[in-house]
Amino acid sequence: MVVLSLRLLIVGVVVSLTSAHLAGEIIDKEDLLKNRLKEYGLITPISTDAEGHFLSHFLSANHKQRVKRDVLEGSAPAPDRLFFNITVFGKEFHLRLHPNQRLVAPGAMVEWHDDIEIAGNATDNRTHFERILKRELLKTDCTFIGDITDVPGASVAINNCDGLAGMIRTDSDEYFIEPLEQGTQEHEERGRVHVVYRRSAVLQTPSDISLDYQPIEPELDTPRMLDNIAKQVNKTVRRRRHAGDEDYNIEILLGVDDSVVRFHGKEHVQNYLLTLMNIVNEIYHDESLEVHINVVLVRMIMLGYAKSISLIERGNPSRSLENVCRWAFVQQKEDPEHSEHHDHAIFLTRQGFGPTGMQGYAPVTGMCHPVRSCTLNHEDGFSSAFVVAHETGHVLGMEHDGQGNRCGDETAMGSVMAPLVQAAFHRYHWSMCSGQELKRYIHSYDCLLDDPFKHDWPQLPELPGINYSMDEQCRFDFGVGYKICTSFRTFDPCKQLWCSHPDNPYFCKTKKGPPLDGTECAPGKWCYKGHCMWKNANQVKQDGAWGAWSKYGSCSRSCGMGVRFRTRQCNNPVPSNGGQDCPGVNYEYQLCNTDDCPKHFEDFRAQQCQLRNSHFEYQNAKHHWLPYEHPDANKRCHLYCQSKETGDVAYMKQLVHDGTRCSYKDPYSICVRGECVKVGCDREIGSNKVEDKCGVCGGDNSHCRTVKGTFTRVPKKAGKTRGAFLLPKGARNVYLNETADSRNVMGYLKMFLIPPGARHVIIQEHEASPQILAIKNQATGHYVLNGKGEDARSRRFIEMGVEWDYLVEEDVETLHTDGPLNDAIVVLIIPKDNETRSTLMYKYIIHEDSVPLNNNNVIQEDTYEWALKSWSQCSRPCAGGFQYTKYGCRKKGDNKMVHRGYCDVNKKPKPIRRMCNLQDCTQPQWITEEWEHCTKTCGSLGYQIRTVRCVQFLHEGTNRSIHSKYCNGEKPEMRRACNRVACPAQWRTGAWSECSVSCGEGVSRRLVTCRIGDQCTGEKPESQKPCRPRPCHDEPCGGDKSIFCQMEVLARYCSIPGYNKLCCESCSRRSGTFAPLLHEAAETEEELRFGSASQLLETLSAAANGSLKVPQQHQRGSTSQGQFSKQAATPPPRKHNTENSKTQKRLKPSTRNLPALSIHSSWSEDGVKDAPMQLESFQESQWPTTSSEVER
Known part of the structure; x- marks a missing residue:
């Protein structure tokens, strides 16, 4: 699963902010954003026209734009196109959008479900039932897709139901944009703040990803469900209309649980989900997938709280997915022709259904299956679109990149099917392996072949007037009440339609047109081509055909590219009897006089x-x-x-x-x-050939030179003169003439020249100055900018056949034009004083042949070109296919391949096609694989499946899977029942008893029974087995060493080695059990030791008789022999026996002053005692007599 733990969804943040506000909290939105994002920007988008000029701040589809009307009528964009300007981290983007008309299917519905609680009886729990609270059509008018002006390869998926929300993708990065808060029309009128952030900027904690779920088909409890599945599988093969060999449509049921609805708010969640699915659809449209897949919403269901909780089992993704798939199966419309019949179910939740970091769960290759075509996704903002795309990719048959394929190196670059998506990658793509795996399975998904947007519309009558009388046509033309005029009769009522109103029957009107063809004009007659004629069902139609073309007329211009026309008539023959008009247009044109005018350029x-x-x-x-x-x-x-x-x-x-x-x-x-x-620079109509930066048609900028420099000049102070030349004595008829280029005419001071042919010209003041910039056409002497009497104000204007942008901002002037300049221009300044120097910076691009001589300001720039990189795969494996050239961008200086963004996309060569794989194809065959193991060994639910493919064998010994329609004969079965027999009775066994002896050889027993008499199959399990708790002591018993040994109540301590040795004679006569005292001692917290063997027996006897008394605590360190003492306040660390891994335990405070026992207990992993307490063997001579010896 993809790990995209995008914790910030600004819409969600806004809902949280709103909720917090209602709760009386004050939340700083900036701090909230900083906690969620490493980097973000706050921007105010604007609505513009097609050229990017400001129209208004209104962005939302539900906010009616109130733009002031000016002289420029029609400046607002067309309703089916939207344009917005936004600034993304310093980059200006002009978004060009059009409606995504294939995201929501016609008739798609959104349902709001609610839970009804019904009380049960005294023993039953309450029961929850679902009901449909509300049902309405899905919104279809505010999801848009598009691109960005001058950003090749960019794509945009935006929703504008409430502000702008969605994804903006370029070749270098991916961004999300959302309104900072839900707004009103008044907010948009002043400009509405949005937040924009990179997908890689979301603060997240990487975590390991669980393996994808590949479940077997869930066991459905009732035969009815099995029957329904069989029906659906059969019906799936008979789907509606084929969408085309290269087009696949996944019809989606989108299930949304209550946690998502509550997070985003009921009033906003639908808009958010449409935005999310718009992004998913855009991901599947990425060209790297090489298969065109449309994600189409046919139904959306918002669940209630109780149902949402019942579907998601926290920490159990397998069970949660199974519940979701069952729910989607129940929601399915049985009729495949139903507009809400879905191919695939996507379920969104914010509940934790798996371990930390798990974002999605899905079966592999389950598409079109009634119960396996579903995904479970954790919704966490717009990045969840990549989770949905990833999980749906699994259902389509795609595996993780690098797991079982050779695409592991693509995961770090942001492949959609990466097991762990990196946070820092800049853009997504589908790996080569994903495309190959998809193509392997896509042809078997028959449910994706229909087009939900195609409908069988009723066929219109051949003659439109058949269904409309003349009275009805009068009402259409003139309004309610108008009928055919009856105040006068016409020779033929089909010549013109005359109408009048009953209030004034003698005032008849006409629009000088005949009634529609097919309109009844008399019994048995109808109007046809302006004539009332007898109806004839066998009337022969005559389609029209074009006559000959006329000669071309004169050219519209004498030079500089004009146009001339020729025409033709639809008269060979004329269409009649309902025949079709001539197809195409009745005129043609061609360019003429395309050479530039020899004289001075004129606009x-x-x-x-x-x-x-x-x-x-x-x-x-x-x-x-x-x-x-x-x-x-x-x-x-x-x-x-x-x-x-x-x-x-x-x-x-x-x-x-x-x-x-x-x-x-x-x-x-x-x-x-x-x-x-459209005319290309090669002067061909429809050509896409363009000039490079310096005007070379189809060029690669290799002949372009950039000229850049700075020019400074200080006006001469008044009153100072300098000798220029001498006139000889006696000279006559002397004429003096000062050239305009060197003098300060009308206060103008010449700075420098820019030659003709210059393009992308920029002239800018170095710093704020009181001087004024001016431009003059050198050829005509006409002032282009700031001539005499003109105000120096910012403006856009057209002069010399090019568009200029002049900007004055804080006394700094900037002039720009893309050119080309048809004449040289003189750059001047108008000095305001004689002290301030003027410094102008300039830059322009020009062809190398037009660079001014002795110009030292030429800059050499890198140039790039498109170069052949490889050939594509052959389109067919046999019978003749095609392959095409693939081009990459290459740097001319060193011939190294670089990113394609360096090359001009408009100059990319057209692909070259060649034939490949010319050998004949063999007849496709059905290939079946072995049946898999049966899912059950007995009972009524067992089944087994196998893979069936339509395979075409190739000459080189390989084969490929193709669409099933190419194989002859009936498709072999893929699933069958198995092991449908009653399950036999089984032996049942109880737990083993304890060993019958405490040492030596004994027996352990258990209960073995058969549930049905003696009909159990198989060998009866053993009911007893030998056991040996421990070896018995070999040394002979010398008799009991104490009179206490004969007490029956102490016989239970014989299992303790020390006691058994002291009372060997008594213990040999009886089999003891463990004393309750030692079980009680096993739960103690402190460790004590006995002083002597006699004290042991006395203690045990006292405990048995219930007469144990606790003596007074002696002073620490002074306990005499025969007495006992508690160890110091800090007990020694617990000792561990490496042989039996037992843990020392200590006596309870109630027995704290008993003579010390060293008690051991063994514990299982879950903390439950699994063995009895044991008393260490001891000898009286070894027992310590003082507490100090104990501590040693």
Whole structure:
């Protein structure tokens, strides 16, 4: 299982914060974030148009945007597209999103279940039943997917039901974004704070991962369930509609327990779950998987508390998974055609179902099986999407990378099926082994082949008017109450539809159109092509066909790329009798006069705006109109112009001329009949060929040079003069002329030139200065920026056929354009005093052939190119397949392969295809493996299974598994019953008794019985066995050494070696048992020793007679012989006997002053006594007489 212990889910954090607030607590959200994340950022996303221009702070689908209308109508994005700008750790991302219309199936429902408690009788417990509290359609209008502008390979999965929440993935990292708190429309109006963090930034504790669960099929208790399974297995083969050979759809039942619902809150949990599944779907769309799998929600169930607790058995993942799979089986819709019939169940919980660190549990290769196609997942934030994807991968047949395959080296790079996901990896991917394992099984999962988004819609009638009368069509055209006009009659009612209202029947209206074809116009007749004609079921349809093309017309421009057209008519023949119109368009166009104009460059759009200067009035005034590029890409082929005087933008109410460039950012794509047509730099329509940084078409930047420098100049102080030249005496007709490039005209001071052809130009002041930056076109002398009388203010404008961005911020000016410059520009400053020096930094990129001579500011940059790396695997193992080239990015300087991000994705070569594996294919065959062992040896539930595959044998001796539809004949059975016989009776045995003797040879016995008379099978187990507790003493008995030995009450101590030796004669006559006193002594806490053998017997006798008295405690260290003393307050450490691993125990305080016994007890691992106490053998001469000797 994947270990992604993401402990921070900001939505969850917010719910926690809200709950804490309700409880009267004050929680610092910043501190909470710092405790959960190593790094995070707080940002305020904005809604933008397609170009990234600000629209509003409204983000949520349920918040109606109130954007102020301005002159630029239609600046808001289209409803099916959303655009947002966010800043992620200093990187500006422009998100381009479109609805994920294949995440929620049509008719998918969400159910809220509740628990009903029914009281039982006096002996029964209370019973809980489930009921459906609420049922409604799943939301489908706020899950989006998309990409990021200018970030190749990026993907986004976002939910905007309440703010922005989801995953943003680039080639270098993965991020999660969520609103810091649930908001209102007023909050969004002011801007709403979101938190963004890397997936690797979550603070977590790595832990070992348990092995994945590969359970056998759970035993279902009733024959009815077995029958249902059989029916479902059979029905699964007959699924609905095929989704296509390359498309698989996993229809999901999402089960959510009460712990998840309570954590996220009932009002927010549905949005969160849709976001989570949107991320799971995006993970399965990663190109590294090489199989297109859609994750489709068909049903979502929120469980009640009691049911949630009953399904999850804490610390028992196997039982919990079995419970969840059974529950999902019960929820299944039996009809495979039902819109809520699921292929796979995903269950989410926040309860701990396994050891610490376990995040998921799933069977392997259980997809489409009625009771094995399910996963159990610990929900812990958006990173749980990777847990769900990982566990579902197991069900699809994928193993852990590095376990039984060769992909162990991919785990450290973030493979989805890694056993332990590293916290520091920057992006996920599916390993090569995961893809191969998936392809091995995917063809056998028939339930994934249908498409839940395809429906059998009723076929429309061939003629649309069949179902609508003329009266109904009048109501559609003019409103309620209108009917066919009856105040006058027409020769043919099918020529035009005339309608009138009963309130004014003599006032008839028409929209100058005929009734629909098929409309009844007279008994037995209908309207067809404007004529009332007899109905004829056998009327022959005539489809239309195109006539010949006309010649091309004139070109729309004389140079600089124009367009010319030719047309055709649908008249060969004309469609009739309900026949189809001609397919395609009736015109074609081609580029013409594509060469650049020989004269000075002129902006074609600017020319069209200038033509309006003399006659187009806006707000009762005439203006000087400048070109304007509309931010909405759909309106760039409409002519918009901007007033030089006021900055207002006005629509000129016409399209731009054919051949006008769509955008100043694209020098080749042009407008044709109001639509932008993609043109490559090779001047071919539809071409994707683009220029490199310095204008080489299809180039690799190898000829580009970067020029960078700093220029400083100080104005000359007034009053100082210097001689320039001498005129000879007598000179006549003398003319003096000061060039514009060297003089300070109108206060301008020249700094430097930037040559034509420069691109990506940046000019910036080094520091704040009162001087003002100005730009002049060297060829025309026209001031591009800050001419005479202009204010130095930040703005975006179009001059010289390119777009410029001018920014003034705290007296620091910056000017930028992507170019290319068609003419050289002169960079000047307008000094405000004669003391302050002016320093400008500049940088631009230019082709190496256009670099100014003697320029020492050229910087050599690294260049990269796409290079052939390898060929892909053949698409077919036989009968002719295809393989394609794979390209990598290579550094030109040393020919080393680098990350593909260094190369321009737009310049990646198209794959080259070649044939492979041309040998013929053999006929596929059914291959069966051996039956597995029966699950039971007897009873009614035994079964066995085997693997059945459709296999195609290849010429090189190998084979491959293919889809079962390619094998002929009926598929062999994969499961059968076995050992369905009654189980025989079994012998039952009791526990062994104690040995019959205390030493020497004895017998131990047990009870052996048969439950059914004498019908038990097998040999009867033995009922007795020999035993030998210990060897008996060999030395002869010299008789009892004390009169106490004859006391019957002391006979139980004969098993004690010391006592047996003293009373050998009495003990030999009877078999003793262990004294209760010694059992009591075994539980004592202190160790004491006896003083003499006589004291032992006296003590035992007193204990037996109940007359034992405890003497007074003697002073420490002065006990005389025959007396006994407790050891010092600190007892000696316990001694361990290495032979029998027994632990010394001490007498209870009630017997604390008895003559000392050394008592031993042996203990089992669980702490229960398993052997009797034993008294050490002793001799009177060896007994200590003083406490000091005892301590030694």
